Amino acid sequence: MRVGFVGLGNVGGKLSGSLLRNGIDLWVHDLDADLVTAFVARGAVAGGNPAAMMRDCDVVITCLPSPAASDAVMSEMLEEVVAGKVWMEMSTTDEAEVRRLGEAVRARGGAAVDCPVSGGCHRADSGNISIFAGCDRPTFERVLPLLTTMGRRVLHTGDLGSASILKVVTNYLATANLVSCAEALVVSKAAGMDLSVAYEAIRISSGTSFVHETESQVILNGSRDISFTMDLVAKDIGLFQLVADRSGVPLDISPKLIDIFADGIERFGPRELSPNIIRRLEEATGLDIRAPGFPAEMVDDEPEEPGAEVIILREG
Template identity: 70%
Template sequence: MRVGFIGLGNVGGKLAGSLLRNGLEVMVLDLNPLLMESFAARGARRGQSPKELAESCDVVITCLPSPTACAAVVEGPDGILEGIGPGRIWAEMSTTDAGEVRRLAGLVVARGAEAIECPVSGGCHRAATGNISIFAGCPRETFERMLPLLTVLGRRVLHTGEIGTASVLKVVTNYLATANLVSLVEALTTCKAAGMDLGTAYEAIRISSGNSFVHETESQVILNGSRDISFTMDLVAKDIGLFQKIADDHQVPLEVSPLLNRIFADGIDRYGPRELSPNIIKRLEDATGLDIRAPGFPDEMVDEEPEEAGYEVTPRSGDDMKLNRREAAGG
């Protein structure tokens, strides 16, 4: 299978790297020529346009920073729509608007091709090792065709339903991660103000009912001081804005979400859109004069899980919910 990959940023570059690491034939495209050069040095072919990738590859993946960028790549001049046709698949791995991905998928299907949205969740450190989780929205037939490739890109793969469902769930999970980040920022700052040792506070949260994935990852780089999770405030603002839009569209009167949107809008005003997202803690550091750092924590996250073959996660109802492992090759 030949795979085209458009968008070699923080997440996309790591996902494309998993394809190369596992021996797939990959053609890449990015606005940054240095990124393309680095992939060419690792064995990838350099593409010239989205149209070329759609014509040359069995699957063309997009992993881009915004719905606007994705629309330009799909339906713009020399875009995917000009090259895609029967037997090909467009796979959208960005975090995007559910209505927009449905619209673009409809255009792809009208050309006789198939479409799948498959955003990822779990952090850049897991994208790098192929251990990230993937939500897949598409017809079941398309999912079955894509599952062998998805289980190279990620560890846990969930078929969420039709096109649009994965985007909704991805935005929901990013909203929850943001809410957790902001609450941890407040908790760590309050611990420091109360005279607590922050290393001890970290462990207390980790072994308690207050623990979470966000605490075990982002709290560590907050306390190190690097605050580097390869994710920026503008991307957080995009994601939680998409969540708020879903709620608004369905007349859900939220209270926490509008506050989170205001907090990150203020963070962007103060520190700039490309500031690392955990540095939202600087708002409280500035307000209190406290330095929320502690020795012994890493400056970046590294996935300690060994890379393993992915599998489909099958939801069950009620108390019977469990993971059903399906190896991509066998079922």
């Protein structure tokens, strides 16, 4: 199977790296020619452009920063879609948009999957990230070997678009948790607590979470580096709010998160690292929320393991 990968950024570069590391015949493309050159040096093939990749490959994966970027790439690829081709959208995107593009692919005889990832760039790098996949069951089974190469836990979420809904749901929860962790750490410091002790108290208690055990560490280190920026958070929580609006659900916390990150972007810039949302409170209080002994970046210390489908247990 020839696999094309479009988008070699923070997430895409790691996912495509897992494919290459595990012996997949890989064609790559990115607007940054240096990224392509680096992959070619590791054994990949330069894809040239998205249309050529769809023509030459059996499967083309996109991992791009916005729905508009995915639309631009698909506009190049669509004429090359024929029966048997598969498009896998690994971007965090709008479920209505992925369905629209997927229907265009299916109208030409191809298959479409939305398969975003969750678990942090450090787990994308190790091949241990989780992946949601929305598509019909025969297509899911066809691409499952690729998904289990890039990720450890793969969940078939239902029809095309369902994975994108669940992805923005989980990113919304992670964002809410990031803001609450930032508030908890600042309040702990202001109340005279040792931040190393506060971190452990949260970690071993009902207050812990994936976000606390990863992002709180790089906050306390001071690097705030999780390879994710405020503009991407704003995009993701905006997509979650869009799902809520379409579904007629009035929300309280989501609009506040949107306001908080809009303010963070205005103060610090769209490409500021997302955990630096804590700087709003550091500046307001004059406190320095750092502590010794925490890592500058997260590294997945679990060995890479073959992935598998997550089976949902249902009674009856």
